Structures are given as structure tokens and as C-alpha cells.
Amino acid sequence: MKANALNFSGGPGALPESVLEQTRQAIEELPETGLSVLGMSHRSDWFRAILQEAENNLRALLGLSDDFAVTFLQGGSSLQFAMIPMNFATAVHARPEYVTSGYWSAKATAEAARVTACREAWNGRAGGFRQLPDLRALDIDRTAAYLHYVSNETVEGLQFPLFDEPPAVPLIADMSSDFLSRPLNPDAYSMIYAHAQKNLGPAGVTVAIIKRELLERVPDGLPVILDLRTHVEHGSNYNTPPVFAIYVLTLITRWLRDEIGGLAAMQAINARKATRLYQTLDALEGAVSLHADRPWRSQMNVAFGFGDPRLDAAFLAAAHERDMSGLEGHRSLGGLRASLYNAVSEQAVERLSEALTDFARHRA
Amino acid sequence: MKANALNFSGGPGALPESVLEQTRQAIEELPETGLSVLGMSHRSDWFRAILQEAENNLRALLGLSDDFAVTFLQGGSSLQFAMIPMNFATAVHARPEYVTSGYWSAKATAEAARVTACREAWNGRAGGFRQLPDLRALDIDRTAAYLHYVSNETVEGLQFPLFDEPPAVPLIADMSSDFLSRPLNPDAYSMIYAHAQKNLGPAGVTVAIIKRELLERVPDGLPVILDLRTHVEHGSNYNTPPVFAIYVLTLITRWLRDEIGGLAAMQAINARKATRLYQTLDALEGAVSLHADRPWRSQMNVAFGFGDPRLDAAFLAAAHERDMSGLEGHRSLGGLRASLYNAVSEQAVERLSEALTDFARHRA
Numbered sequence: 001m002k003a004n005a006l007n008f009s010g011g012p013g014a015l016p017e018s019v020l021e022q023t024r025q026a027i028e029e030l031p032e033t034g035l036s037v038l039g040m041s042h043r044s045d046w047f048r049a050i051l052q053e054a055e056n057n058l059r060a061l062l063g064l065s066d067d068f069a070v071t072f073l074q075g076g077s078s079l080q081f082a083m084i085p086m087n088f089a090t091a092v093h094a095r096p097e098y099v100t101s102g103y104w105s106a107k108a109t110a111e112a113a114r115v116t117a118c119r120e121a122w123n124g125r126a127g128g129f130r131q132l133p134d135l136r137a138l139d140i141d142r143t144a145a146y147l148h149y150v151s152n153e154t155v156e157g158l159q160f161p162l163f164d165e166p167p168a169v170p171l172i173a174d175m176s177s178d179f180l181s182r183p184l185n186p187d188a189y190s191m192i193y194a195h196a197q198k199n200l201g202p203a204g205v206t207v208a209i210i211k212r213e214l215l216e217r218v219p220d221g222l223p224v225i226l227d228l229r230t231h232v233e234h235g236s237n238y239n240t241p242p243v244f245a246i247y248v249l250t251l252i253t254r255w256l257r258d259e260i261g262g263l264a265a266m267q268a269i270n271a272r273k274a275t276r277l278y279q280t281l282d283a284l285e286g287a288v289s290l291h292a293d294r295p296w297r298s299q300m301n302v303a304f305g306f307g308d309p310r311l312d313a314a315f316l317a318a319a320h321e322r323d324m325s326g327l328e329g330h331r332s333l334g335g336l337r338a339s340l341y342n343a344v345s346e347q348a349v350e351r352l353s354e355a356l357t358d359f360a361r362h363r364a
Numbered sequence: 365m366k367a368n369a370l371n372f373s374g375g376p377g378a379l380p381e382s383v384l385e386q387t388r389q390a391i392e393e394l395p396e397t398g399l400s401v402l403g404m405s406h407r408s409d410w411f412r413a414i415l416q417e418a419e420n421n422l423r424a425l426l427g428l429s430d431d432f433a434v435t436f437l438q439g440g441s442s443l444q445f446a447m448i449p450m451n452f453a454t455a456v457h458a459r460p461e462y463v464t465s466g467y468w469s470a471k472a473t474a475e476a477a478r479v480t481a482c483r484e485a486w487n488g489r490a491g492g493f494r495q496l497p498d499l500r501a502l503d504i505d506r507t508a509a510y511l512h513y514v515s516n517e518t519v520e521g522l523q524f525p526l527f528d529e530p531p532a533v534p535l536i537a538d539m540s541s542d543f544l545s546r547p548l549n550p551d552a553y554s555m556i557y558a559h560a561q562k563n564l565g566p567a568g569v570t571v572a573i574i575k576r577e578l579l580e581r582v583p584d585g586l587p588v589i590l591d592l593r594t595h596v597e598h599g600s601n602y603n604t605p606p607v608f609a610i611y612v613l614t615l616i617t618r619w620l621r622d623e624i625g626g627l628a629a630m631q632a633i634n635a636r637k638a639t640r641l642y643q644t645l646d647a648l649e650g651a652v653s654l655h656a657d658r659p660w661r662s663q664m665n666v667a668f669g670f671g672d673p674r675l676d677a678a679f680l681a682a683a684h685e686r687d688m689s690g691l692e693g694h695r696s697l698g699g700l701r702a703s704l705y706n707a708v709s710e711q712a713v714e715r716l717s718e719a720l721t722d723f724a725r726h727r728a
Contacts, residue, residue, distance in 0.1 A: 004393070007403045012607055015402050020391055023402070027388040034367045034687075036384055038566050038612070041373045041690060074438040074568065075589065078603035082587035114587050195604065202402050204438065204568040204606030223446035223478050225439065239442035240559065242568030242606065243376055248402070323398075326405060 001323070006348050009326025010154055010301060011177065012197035014343040018259065019251045026247065037247050042240050050250050051236055057253035061263055064186050064209065071228070072236040072246055073206040076195040077104070077176050080206065081111035084148065084172060084191070087218045087228045089116040093145035097121040097169070099138070101160075102129045102153030103332055108174060112148070121147060129156045132296040135163060135171075145217075146170040146190060152178035152300050154198075155330040156291055157337065159298035163188045170214055178300045179207070180256060181342060182267035190214045198300070199342045201249030204242045256342070266342055273340045273349040274299040280353040287360045291333065305335030306360075312336050315359050322355055365687070370712050373690025374518055374665060375541065376561035378707040382623065383615045390611065401611050406604050414614050415600055421617035425627055428550050428573060435592070436600040436610055437570040440559040441468070441540050444570065445475035448512065448536060448555070451582045451592045453480040457509035461485040461533070463502070466493045466517030467696055472538060476512070485511065493520045496660040499527060499535075509581075510534040510554060516542035516664050518562075519694040520655055521701065523662035527552045534578055542664045543571070544620060545706060546631035554578045562664070563706045565613030568606040620706070630706055637704045637713040638663040644717040651724045655697065669699030670724075676700050679723050686719055 007014040026037040033046050040047055055070045064070065073079070089096050089112075096116070098109040100123040112118045121140055122133045140147055147169050152159045154177040162184055163171065170190030179194030186192070191214060195206040208228065215229055224230050230238050236246075260266050278297060281288050281304055291303035305312050312335055319327050329335035338352060371378040390401040397410050404411055419434045428434065437443070453460050453476075460480070462473040464487040476482045485504055486497045504511055511533050516523045518541040526548055527535065534554030543558030550556070555578060559570040572592065579593055588594050594602050600610075624630050642661060645652050645668055655667035669676050676699055683691050693699035702716060 003398045004400050004403055007399060009403065009405045012405055012604070013403060015400065020400055020402065024388050024391045027384055027391060029368070035371060035689060036368050036379065038379050038384065038387070038561070039368055039371045039373065039377060039690075041376055042567065043695065074440070075443070076438070076603045078589045079439070082589050086587075111587055111589065114585065197402070197604070197607075202606075202608045203406065203604045204609060221478065223450075223475055225442045225446050225475065239440045240375070240561070240567045242566075242609070243561075244566045244608065245568060245606070325399060326403075331407070 001347065001351065003323045003325065005345060006322070006324040006351060007326050008324060008338045008340070008344065008352065010330060010337055010339045011341070012203050013326060013339055013341050015248070016252070016255050016259070016343045019248065019255055022251050023248055037244055040243055042237060042243050047243055050247055054246055054250040054253060057250065057257060058207065058209070061180065061253060061256055062184065062186055062209070067211055067213070068186060069210050069212055069215065069232040071208050071210070071231045072241060073208055073231055074204065074242060076206055077174050077193065078107070078111075080174070080193050080208065081108045082115055083226055083228060085112045085115040085118065086222060086226055088170075088214060089118065089145045090217055090219050093217055095119055095141065096145040097140050097147045099133065099135070099147070099149040100124065101132050101150060102158055103155035103330065104153060104174065104176070105150040108148060108150065119144070129153065129158065130291060130293045132158050132160055135160065135167065140167070140169055142168050144169045146172045148172045148174070150174045152298050154301050155303065155333055157298045157301040157303035158292045158296045159300065170211070178298070180263065180266070181270050181300055183263040196245060196249065201252050202245045205245035205249055269346065270299050270340065270342065273344065273346055274302070276346070276349050276353055277302055277338060277340065280356055284356065284360045288356070291335070300340055302338045302340065303329060303333060303335060304337070305329065309334065311363065314363055315356075318359050319355055322351065324352060324355065365711060365715065367687045367689065369709060370686070370688040370715060371690050372688060372702045372704070372708065372716065374694060374701055374703045375705070376567050377690060377703055377705050379612070380616070380619050380623070380707045383612065383619055386615050387612055401608055404607055406601060406607050411607055414611055418610055418614040418617060421614065421621060422571065422573070425544065425617060425620055426548065426550055426573070431575055431577070432550060433574050433576055433579065433596040435572050435574070435595045436605060437572055437595055438568065438606060440570055441538050441557065442471070442475075444538070444557050444572065445472045446479055447590055447592065449476045449479040449482065450586060450590055452534075452536075452578060453482065453509045454581055454583050457581055459483055459505065460509040461504050461511045463497065463499070463511070463513035464488065465496050465514060466522055467519035467694065468517060468538065468540070469514040472512060472514065483508070493517065493522065494655060494657045496522050496524055499524065499531065504531070504533060506532050508533045510536045512536045512538070514538045516662050518665050519667065519697055521662045521665040521667035522656045522660045523664065534575070542662070544627065544630070545634050545664055547627040560609060560613065565616050566609045569609035569613055633710065634663050634704065634706070637708065637710055638666070640710070640713050640717055641666055641702060641704065644720055648720065648724045652720070655699070664704055666702045666704065667693060667697060667699060668701070669693065673698065675727065678727055679720075682723050683719055686715065688716060688719065
């Protein structure tokens with residue numbers, strides 16, 4: 001297998017080979033325009049059609065009704081951590097609730113606290129961020145502006161189960177690391193957002209799906225660029241958008257629809273990949289330890305280790321010899337991490353499982 | 365000539381052919397890593413080296429001392445329009461001064477006015493945005509937080525002359541559409557910023573060059589992501605940066621250094637291009653009119669027209685037949701516009717001049 005196909009990075013990470021091939025061609029010359037994608041104006045008819053297709057494909061994949069606006073932003077989830085309380089924690093709808101369940105949600109909570117008074121509905125730090133709460137059982141103030149959580153903790157490898165029923169307050173989910181990995185019920189949410197690059201396209205674009213009734217709450221007087229209504233009203237073309245990243249995102253939505261067959265099919269593949277890797281790691285129990293407790297194991301990010309930094313480093317070297325990359329743990333946690341995003345194939349996970357078993361047999 | 369080389373778009377616009385060729389290769393496989401550039405982690409040694417090289421190359425091209433920090437941001441100039449007053453208009457240093465000289469600076473002034481009390485030092489609307497003021501002769505409050513201006517008005521085709529002496533208050537310049545087109549004296553400025561994609565790389569990255577003493581004024585309590593110190597202190601890697609756009613930007617700085625030979629050489633080429641096109645248009649006086657008054661004609665963007673929308677449309681069609689694109693005027697002004705960014709060659713301008721002369725002879 002090519003090295004690109006054996007990239008287990010937490011992100012930016014692997015993209016589908018067919019998308020890379022089309023992108024390479026588009027750098028030279030787009031079939032539709034005869035120009036490089038890097039030279040296309042964001043005001044061109046071609047780019048307007050790409051924006052529309054990206055939105056349409058996301059609507060079809062996720063089953064979004066017209067109750068939702070779909071918009072493409074810059075600045076990553078980190079900018080949304082500030083913009084969400086600026087836009088939705090108002091005089092009328094105040095004190096949002098935040099679930100702190102790992103590295104990324106802790107950042108979301110801390111940034112919100114700089115913008116507005118908010119309340120921590122749950123914090124898993126005392127348990128080492130190895131468990132997740134049942135969102136339905138949390139003691140939430142029913143007058144809170146919204147409840148914010150991160151659906152998949154990329155660093156710790158924790159993933160919430162799907163959420164089906166609308167909760168008592170508007171639910172806002174950062175799905176950066178499991179967006180488009182499985183179907184969901186959009187009507188349970190008031191806002192879903194996800195930055196690339198995990199399953200979505202090159203770093204530099206963030207998708208936000210926002211219930212239109214939530215947008216009615218945005219207070220006047222925000223800087224225009226930080227007002228989410230600006231981007232919705234201008235069809236994600238208020239200022240120059242990241243044209244290239246949105247183009248590749250569009251190719252990825254085509255790949256999901258045409259080559260994979262939709263999110264249910266994607267979920268089945270992702271479930272087989274995760275099952276294969278967790279079975280391998282469970283079989284190595286004693287030599288290998290997993291960070292997440294079993295009920296909350298993520299299908300996207302598997303944080304684990306051999307319990308000794310020298311062994312972890314030796315495994316990274318052994319994996320490197322087999323063309324595998326991106327297996328270092330996040331700098332905040334150390335150890336190892338395998339990210340199984342949509343573009344990582346079952347064959348790649350098979351290779352990784354073999355490498356782990358071989359290594360544990362001979363070295364660990 | 366290839367169509368990519370005849371792209372006169374106001375941006376995103378043309379990139380150098382050798383940069384496109386290296387980018388195409390990098391999508392498949394970076395020579396340094398064996399992985400696609402789109403799969404490279406922002407925490408990889410490779411990307412750290414790219415960030416460092418991008419900064420070093422900009423420092424060398426512009427002659428920046430260590431008094432300046434160099435950082436790479438998302439959100440375009442439009443986000444800086446809000447962040448600059450948030451960061452630098454403080455209780456101690458208040459009421460910044462804004463020069464409104466065209467479409468883009470009007471946006472900067474309006475956004476600043478939403479963030480803080482500010483003063484309009486000059487407004488050229490009554491003159492139809494065809495002239496520019498002498499910045500040195502403006503009546504500026506010497507206690508103002510800063511003076512903000514846009515060095516080149518992309519829409520109207522107006523360009524300020526170079527500014528050599530530090531003014532009475534910190535000078536902040538949006539150089540989005542003429543950055544790296546000519547040498548400058550950085551010590552005249554407290555902050556210079558420029559978004560791609562004009563001369564700089566693909567849309568989605570913004571360069572900010574900030575005097576370190578100005579950063580000492582930033583008030584505490586801003587959202588972390590909107591505090592310019594965050595991005596400086598984290599070496600532009602606080603959150604996932606637009607890896608691909610920064611990579612291409614680095615290739616462009618190499619091209620400027622190695623193939624062009626630096627900014628003085630770039631300026632000489634740009635001056636020849638602008639002279640050739642303006643001579644052509646002046647020779648067609650009567651048939652063609654230019655938007656900008658002569659002393660403020662931009663070397664980067666030439667806004668003009670045949671004085672009749674049908675003739676302008678006919679010229680666009682004639683240009684299209686010769687593989688030229690991007691010559692439509694900005695939607696706010698109509699007419700035609702030729703952008704002569706760094707990657708537009710002298711040969712391309714020659715072709716455009718011929719097309720204009722031929723058209724005027726036979727149709728206008």
C-alpha cells in the first residue's frame with residue numbers, strides 16, 4: 001500500500017486516493033473551466049456552483065431539512081468556541097451549559113467563559129477523561145441559552161453515542177472529529193459544526209449547520225465578520241472563502257455519496273475498522289493499555305500505549321518501517337494514537353493490527 | 365500561452381507556473397515526507413520547518429528586523445478589520461483614525477466603528493474614490509491608537525505611494541493587494557497585513573507583521589483566538605492552521621527569492637507591466653476611460669471601461685476567445701478590471717494590450 005493510505009494521523013490526516021487524484025488534476029486545470037483551481041475567483045459561476053453542490057451534498061448525506069442553514073467558515077472550531085457564545089448567549093438566553101469531557105471540550109468551555117457567564121454541566125477531569133456522561137441525565141438549567149458538547153474527543157479517544165431526541169435546551173455539538181462518520185438525527189441539534197481536516201477536507205474550512213430559529217437570537221452590534229448571520233445571508237461568500245478547501249470538501253462529499261454509498265455504509269465500514277483494532281488491542285491486554293473506558297471507546301481515534309515511552313517509540317519506528325505514519329499520541333497525553341477517519345481503509349487497519357501483534361509478540 | 369497564464373482576476377488569481385507544478389507534485393507526494401501535503405499534520409516536523417521557512421523568507425524579502433513578529437492567520441482581512449480595533453484600540457490608546465479611500469477601506473472603517481469609537485481621518489467618497497490623500501498631510505489626533513489605511517484599493521485601482529517615515533501615530537496598513545509587489549521600509553509601519561490570494565498564495569491564509577511593542581498594548585480578557593498575541597506566541601500553530609495554503613505561500617516566497625530575485629526585481633517587472641497597459645489605455649483615450657485619477661493609478665489593479673456595458677461585455681467575449689479571463693470589473697463598480705499581480709507575466713500584459721487595441725480599432 002502507498003504511504004498516503006497508511007496515514008493514521010489525528011488530523012490533518014488521510015484523504016481518499018480518488019480525491020487526491022482529482023485534486024492533482026484540478027491544480028493543473030479544472031475540467032469545467034480550463035483554469036487551475038488555485039486561480040478561480042470566489043465570485044465565479046464555477047465556485048458558486050461548487051458552494052451550492054457542497055451544501056446540497058451535505059444536506060442529502062445528513063438528511064437536513066430547510067430548518068437548517070449550512071455555511072462554510074474559516075478559523076476552525078477554535079474560532080467557533082468564541083463565536084458561539086458571542087452569537088447565542090444573549091441577555092434573553094443566557095448562561096449556556098458546557099460539558100467538559102476532554103482536551104478539546106475543555107478549550108471550548110474556557111473560551112466560552114471568557115465571552116460570557118456559563119455553567120459547567122459536567123467535568124470529567126477527576127476521572128482522567130476516560131468516561132463520558134449521559135447527556136440526557138445531566139442536571140441542566142432549562143433556561144440556559146444552550147448545551148454545548150464535543151461529540152468525539154480526538155485526544156482521549158472518547159465518543160458519545162448518537163443523540164436522538166431534542167433535549168430541553170438547544171443542543172450544540174462540535175463534531176470535528178466524527179462528522180460524516182455515521183448518520184445522525186439532525187433534529188436533535190440546534191447547531192452542528194466541524195472543522196477540517198478529519199473526515200471533511202483540507203484544514204482551513206469549517207462547516208456550521210445551524211437551525212434558522214437559533215439565528216433569530218443573534219444580538220445586533222457584533223462585528224459583521226463574527227456574526228453568524230453574515231455568512232448564512234451571503235451564502236458563505238461574504239469575504240473570500242477558502243476556495244481550494246471547499247472544492248476538496250465537495251469532492252469528499254461526492255466520494256461519500258458515490259463511492260461509499262452514504263453515511264450508513266460509511267458507518268458500517270468504520271464499525272468494522274474499529275472492531276478489528278480494538279479486538280487486536282484487547283488480545284494484547286497486559287502489554288497494551290487503552291485510555292478510554294470501554295463504553296465510550298471512539299470509532300475514530302484510539303488512544304493507547306505500551307505503558308513505557310521507549311516501547312511506544314520502538315513501535316513508532318517499527319510502524320514507520322512499514323510505511324505507517326501519524327501514530328504518535330497527542331502531545332498532551334503521550335503514548336500512541338490511531339485515527340481511523342473515513343479515508344483510512346479496512347486494509348490499512350488490518351496492516352496496523354498485524355504490526356501491533358507482531359511487535360507485541362517480539363518486543364513488548 | 366496557457367489559460368492559467370492569462371488570468372487577470374482580482375483574486376483569487378494567477379499563480380506562477382512553477383509553483384503550480386510543485387503543488388501538483390505535493391498533492392501526490394511531498395519529496396521530503398513521501399506523503400501528500402494534504403495529509404501532513406500541522407504538528408509534524410515538516411510543517412514546523414515550512415512555517416519557519418515562510419517566516420524567514422518574508423523577513424528576508426522585506427528586510428524585517430526582530431522588532432516585528434510574523435504570523436499566519438485565518439479569516440482574511442475581513443477578520444482583521446474586527447481584530448485590529450479589538451487588540452489595539454484600548455482604554456489607554458483609544459479612537460483610532462481611519463482613511464476611507466475605496467470599497468475595501470470603507471469596510472475596514474465600518475467594522476472598526478462597530479468595535480470601538482474611531483475617527484475618519486479622510487473620506488474620498490464625494491470624489492467617487494478616484495483620488496487618494498497625502499497621508500503625511502492628514503490632520504491626525506496624536507493620541508490616536510493608530511492610523512489605518514489600505515495601501516492599494518483593489519476595486520477602484522488606486523495605490524498609495526510608498527511610505528518611508530514613521531508617522532506620528534502607529535501606522536497599520538492592509539496591503540492585501542500589493543503585498544510583496546515592491547520593496548518597502550517596514551520601520552514606517554507598526555502592522556502590515558495581507559490576505560491571500562493576490563500575490564501571496566491560495567485564499568485562506570493571512571499574513572500579519574506586527575511590531576512587538578504594539579502587541580504589548582493588547583488588553584487582557586479577549587477571546588484567546590481573537591487575541592493576536594496567541595498566534596504570535598504559538599508560532600502560528602495555536603489551532604490547526606491552513607497547512608496547504610501556508611505551504612503554497614512558502615513556495616511563492618521561494619519563487620520571489622530564487623526565480624525573480626527579490627522585491628526590487630519584482631517591482632521593476634510590475635512597473636513595466638503597468639506602464640505597458642496604461643500606455644495602451646491612454647492611447648485609446650476617448651474609447652476607454654480609467655477610473656483612477658493619474659497620480660494614484662495602481663500598478664496592481666487597473667479599473668477601466670469602454671463607457672458602455674455592451675462594449676465591455678463584447679470585449680470580455682473577445683478576450684475569452686484569446687483564453688483571457690478574470691477581466692470583469694468588481695460588482696460594485698462594473699466595467700472592466702485587469703489585475704497585474706506578481707504572477708501575471710509581461711507577455712500576458714502584452715497579449716492583453718494587443719487585444720484591447722484590436723478591439724478598440726474594430727469595435728469601440
